[in-house]
Amino acid sequence: MGVNNKVRVAIVGSTGYGGVELIRLLLAHPNVEITSVISSSSAGTPIAAGFPHLTEILTDQLDGIDIDMIAQKADVVFLPTPAGVAAELAPKLLDAGLKVIDISGDFRLKLPESYETWYKRKAAEETYLAEAVYGLCEVWGDEVQETTRLLSNPGCFPTATLLGLIPAVAAGWIDLDSIIIDAKSGVSGAGRGLHLSAHYAEVNENFSAYKVNKHQHIPEIEQALSRVADRPVVTTFTTHLVPMTRGIMTTMYAKVVGEHSEADFVEMYRQYYEGRKFVRVRNAGTWPATKHVSGSNYCDIGLCYDARTGRITIISVIDNIVKGAAGQAIQNLNLMMGWEETTGLHFTPVYP
Incomplete structure (x- = not known):
């Protein structure tokens, strides 16, 4: 020490x-x-x-x-x-x-x-x-113990996606064969190395898809969803690069199973994440933006049910470098050491 x-x-x-x-x-x-x-x-x-x-x-x-x-x-x-x-x-x-x-x-x-x-x-x-213990804190945090030697921190896209989808999957409220994930990331997700696709002239005033159906986070997302569902889950997952430095927004769509209103979804999500201080579920009719979590360890989630199509739309935002990487890693360190989970992470989002 x-x-x-x-x-x-x-x-x-x-x-x-x-x-x-x-x-x-x-x-x-x-x-x-x-x-x-x-x-x-x-x-x-x-x-x-x-x-x-x-x-x-x-x-x-x-x-x-x-x-x-x-x-x-x-x-x-x-x-x-x-x-x-x-x-x-x-x-x-x-x-x-x-x-x-x-x-x-x-x-x-x-x-x-x-x-x-x-x-x-x-x-x-x-x-x-x-x-290796997979450290998605809000879902499997109880598996991160003081005896844990090797902790695998979740990826940035999987963190935003899984926190958005898992409550609905666990409740059995969505058709597992209908999940579509539309994911967008700021340029810092590509790292600090030099890449043509990350050059200012390539990114500025541009919006592009990449690694369509081939992103390495796909099996991580499906592995976690399959664990929750106790059956294989396959998704459609598409990533996009947006001209901003930080932030991830995942917009997810799925067919609803059973009779559940938008208010039901909001209440169910709040119960699922009760006591988990870094997940904030929005009131019905309000949607999170990447600026709302920038520089912080928060994940903000918004939900909208469309009775016309029978689909739920789930919007999840995180700071890809904090909740999607360093912040969640420190959250896991806290759990591994037996400390309060939020220790050292009381950062108010940077706004504007």
Whole structure:
């Protein structure tokens, strides 16, 4: 443990958007001490050199990846890393006695063949896939225990989508074969690396679909929905890139089963998420926007029933870097340590 019995944390992949957001949030966490910020590509340089907003806030030099050094400095390691990195690093970190919170997708899918099909790379060892706890806090938070060693943080699109759909699926109020998911993300979801599709001239005044029917978050969403439904669930899922920095909006459509009004849906969702402080269900007739959650760990949900078509429309919004990555990872850290789930996450959304 660190000074004043604080938990010591290391962040591998500190120079990506998820990593630097972890730094922002963890610096305000009362029970945490950041003891190592790690980047294989920028080791030896001050982190503020690449992120001037951290000048005189975090003066650390970036460390390289050294398992023995990490084990000496940290108790918990966050891995906001590209696909494939965590599959290699996590077993070594676990063997060194560390707890691991993986923010990549390497441990989300339980079937190796599913990971290899969708991610186009070799999966992690099945032993670790089986051990990893999927940390969708508002649904399976009770499975995140102080004994948990390996935590798989949900993806950004799955977080918004699953929080929007799971109450209706669990209640049996929608036709599972009718689910359509229309998902939109800000450009930060693509990461900090250089991509032609993320260039200003390509994104500004533009609105585009991508990875149609091929997005790697599809099997993660279907795996979770199938678990809740206790039967295979297949969805239509389409992602879009919108010209904004932060935010995800998923608009979901499904046929309603039985006689349920819009007011019934609102009340059922509020009961499902009762006591879960980061999910806010809107009153009937009001819809969430990405600005309403920007910079925060909230997920806002709106519901609209169309009696003419017999469909429910569910709108779910999150900040993709916070609730969709760093914020939910810290929420999971809190559960793993036996702390109050909201510790260090009392951020009011940034508005406008």
